[in-house]
Amino acid sequence: MSEKQDNQLSRREFLSGSTVAAGLAVAPGVFLTLTAQAKPADQAVSSDNRWGMLIDSNKCANGCTSCVSACEQENGWGSANPTENKSSPEQKAQWIRKVTLRDKETGHVQSLPLMCQHCEHPPCVDVCPTGASFKRADGIVLVDKHICIGCRYCMMACPYKARSFIHEDLQDQLPHAPRGKGTVESCTLCVHRVDRDSDKAVPACAEACNSEGHKAMVFGDLKDPDSEISRELKNYGGEQIRADLGLNTGIRYRGI
Amino acid sequence: MKPVMHYSEIEGRSTGYYGLLAFLGAIIAIALAATYHMEHSGHWVTGMNNQVVWGIPHVFAVFLIVAASGALNVASISSVFGKTAYKPLARLSGLLAIALLVGGLAVLVLDLGRPDRLIVAMTYYNFKSIFAWNIFLYTGFMVIVAVYLWMMMERRMNQYSKQVGMVAFIWRLALTTGTGSIFGFLVARQAYDSALLAPMFIVMSFSFGLAIFLLVLMASYRWTERPLGDAMVQRLKNLLGVFVAGVLYFVIVYHLTNLYSTRLHGVERFFLLEGGIYTQLFWFGQILIGSLVPLFLLYHPSLGKSRTMIGLASVLVILGGLVQMYVILIGGQAYPLVLFPGKVPANISYRRPVRGQSPLLRCPNSLAGRSEPPPS
Amino acid sequence: MTRLYWFARNLPAGILILVTLALPLVVQGGGVPMPEVPKAQRHYSADSECVAPVAEMRKNHMEYILHQRDETMHRGIRTPQFALEECINCHVPENTEVRNQGGKEE
Numbered sequence: 001m002s003e004k005q006d007n008q009l010s011r012r013e014f015l016s017g018s019t020v021a022a023g024l025a026v027a028p029g030v031f032l033t034l035t036a037q038a039k040p041a042d043q044a045v046s047s048d049n050r051w052g053m054l055i056d057s058n059k060c061a062n063g064c065t066s067c068v069s070a071c072e073q074e075n076g077w078g079s080a081n082p083t084e085n086k087s088s089p090e091q092k093a094q095w096i097r098k099v100t101l102r103d104k105e106t107g108h109v110q111s112l113p114l115m116c117q118h119c120e121h122p123p124c125v126d127v128c129p130t131g132a133s134f135k136r137a138d139g140i141v142l143v144d145k146h147i148c149i150g151c152r153y154c155m156m157a158c159p160y161k162a163r164s165f166i167h168e169d170l171q172d173q174l175p176h177a178p179r180g181k182g183t184v185e186s187c188t189l190c191v192h193r194v195d196r197d198s199d200k201a202v203p204a205c206a207e208a209c210n211s212e213g214h215k216a217m218v219f220g221d222l223k224d225p226d227s228e229i230s231r232e233l234k235n236y237g238g239e240q241i242r243a244d245l246g247l248n249t250g251i252r253y254r255g256i
Numbered sequence: 257m258k259p260v261m262h263y264s265e266i267e268g269r270s271t272g273y274y275g276l277l278a279f280l281g282a283i284i285a286i287a288l289a290a291t292y293h294m295e296h297s298g299h300w301v302t303g304m305n306n307q308v309v310w311g312i313p314h315v316f317a318v319f320l321i322v323a324a325s326g327a328l329n330v331a332s333i334s335s336v337f338g339k340t341a342y343k344p345l346a347r348l349s350g351l352l353a354i355a356l357l358v359g360g361l362a363v364l365v366l367d368l369g370r371p372d373r374l375i376v377a378m379t380y381y382n383f384k385s386i387f388a389w390n391i392f393l394y395t396g397f398m399v400i401v402a403v404y405l406w407m408m409m410e411r412r413m414n415q416y417s418k419q420v421g422m423v424a425f426i427w428r429l430a431l432t433t434g435t436g437s438i439f440g441f442l443v444a445r446q447a448y449d450s451a452l453l454a455p456m457f458i459v460m461s462f463s464f465g466l467a468i469f470l471l472v473l474m475a476s477y478r479w480t481e482r483p484l485g486d487a488m489v490q491r492l493k494n495l496l497g498v499f500v501a502g503v504l505y506f507v508i509v510y511h512l513t514n515l516y517s518t519r520l521h522g523v524e525r526f527f528l529l530e531g532g533i534y535t536q537l538f539w540f541g542q543i544l545i546g547s548l549v550p551l552f553l554l555y556h557p558s559l560g561k562s563r564t565m566i567g568l569a570s571v572l573v574i575l576g577g578l579v580q581m582y583v584i585l586i587g588g589q590a591y592p593l594v595l596f597p598g599k600v601p602a603n604i605s606y607r608r609p610v611r612g613q614s615p616l617l618r619c620p621n622s623l624a625g626r627s628e629p630p631p632s
Numbered sequence: 633m634t635r636l637y638w639f640a641r642n643l644p645a646g647i648l649i650l651v652t653l654a655l656p657l658v659v660q661g662g663g664v665p666m667p668e669v670p671k672a673q674r675h676y677s678a679d680s681e682c683v684a685p686v687a688e689m690r691k692n693h694m695e696y697i698l699h700q701r702d703e704t705m706h707r708g709i710r711t712p713q714f715a716l717e718e719c720i721n722c723h724v725p726e727n728t729e730v731r732n733q734g735g736k737e738e
Contacts, residue, residue, distance in 0.1 A: 045708035086298070090305035099595075102602040109602050114595075123444060129387035130380040136708060144705050147376050150369015152309040153387055159444030161593055164306050165369060168298035175717040181298050182369030195710045241595055245443060256596065 039198045049198070050120075050139035051189055052222040052250035053206065054229050054238050057112040059216035060209075062100065067113045067217065070208030071096045074190060076174040083171040093164040093179070095187045096205055110255065113205065113217070116141055116162040116187035117241065118250035124154035124163065133184075139222075139250050140189045148183040155184060159242050162186050189219075189250075222250065261344060266480055291366045299369065308589045313367040315581045319464065320360030321394070321435055322457055323577070325428040326465015328353040328401065329495075331408075332428075335421025341488065345473065350405045352472055353428075354398055356465070361394055386437050393431045400424045432458045439584065446523040447588035452513065456506040460577065463499035467573035470496060474567055486561075493566045497554040500573060504547045507580075526591045527583070534587035537579050546576010676718060683718050 072078035077093040096115035132148035176192040190203035206217035220229035238252035330349035334342035407417040436457030442448040477484040514520040550569040
């Protein structure tokens, strides 16, 4: 048994180690500033953390869709899963999308990625009849696909249109991102990465944005006053989309 | 002297009876085939998408559920408000209410992404969800009305029918409030976020349910060659007129309150002026055919006496009701969410213009599959 | 009413006939072939086929499948041993003809 444990540990260390190495190589400095308490993998997440992201629309490049492609690759949807081929573009999964906006008065054009905002008071969780739509203690909003009955009430309730319904049979899903016909899904904030190594994890979208050099997405722990995201938000502020609803989103924006 | 009432069953051996049974059975068979096709292939065959997530099935389902509560009108009038003239019709009223509710629920359940997980819906509850409350409201309604029917049909239990009728009456109001609240509590959607939807759904239930009841009543009395007094039909049609006017009143108030706040001008412009098929359906389907024409027919001094015209008015109320559900449900979803006030999308990826794109026209499949009448 | 009595009177006979008709199905297993579960290609470790000893897996499979699943999903407890990846590694080996066990059509 102990030998097996060692075996697993080394495997896990190998996995997380490789992630860090890749992350450091592409984006030095970003991970180093994250000083959240690491959570051992066999312990439950706690409300001592709240994961969030700060997205700077001014740094987000018009026409760049690296974050979307990275999410597709990481979670196996869109172009990364060709078995979803019967659905129309409006029916296909869209965990994250790029939105380009034009100000009606000034004509100013800007773009930003839009996905699940991981609200503190998520309407999708309130309306879900079975509790399949839920918020983890660390603030990540997920769909438990084992008990989702596919009623789509959460999609009606979501102010951000962040959720997708799987319209057809899928194959070749990724082990860390199970997806199945007839259930609802959305951005998981790359929860599998966060759980594997909460210390240094960064979602695929932010990782891609960094490696493109835009650095428009900062991921981190909103409850850790020393994290980069907390310091940025404290010093320079950030806005919520539809702040009027009082949902206290975990994804914050700048320049909207 | 105590009036003696005699009930006799419909014999149920005529060709017409079996014909009706076969006709309804065929529709249910088509519906089941369509359901199988959809659940096997996935929902892509229906034409729904990630913006319009509730479609034609929900239009029919919500209509039937709302109408179910309204079909109980006559029983409530007889038991709760003590109008003995309606008593002979109370049983039909209760039976029709259960049938309509079962029909509506069947549609709702069969359209789930995972209908096989119905057991999950019954074992996992999130009590903050209005949907979860409604599961209890709907099943409770069926149980209460079934008990109510028993009280009415079993002579020894007759004495309790008033009390049970009272419970049923309160429960149906709660049921329709719950159904209206499914939409009324969706704060994020400009078209739904209104507490007015709950009372509006109650009056809609009165109107749709009574229209269906009138049709079933006139048809069954005619086919079984039983006499149906003019006084009764006149009372019911006057009542229907009041309810239709009531629905119209709530629709007007709903739109006036929206028009008052600048924030909602966009959604009102969409529904009343520029929404393409939704605007047309609203003005011609809901307002003209579903409200004004029936009101004219019902209150016209001579037309209002003709049973054909009363039947026609009932049919129009039902059609108008379906259109109204369509406009509320699908129009409300088709109107894009306002995320960035003062800004417009500069690209059209994913967020396509919805005008003129009618899910109705794109999903004959679900239309055929979901317009099943209740299995009564 | 008479028809109801007729139905009630004949109900036991009807059930008997149905059971008799269904008997061959039960005996032959309904003609449904046993599912072909592909052999695992990669074992969990050198000394163990599965993530736990076979006897333990046989006894506690449902425990892992349901409770471990909920622990992972809702509380974020992810042990490499009971990760979905390990189930898939063993149960759905790569390079097999059968890609989707559940959706195999006749």
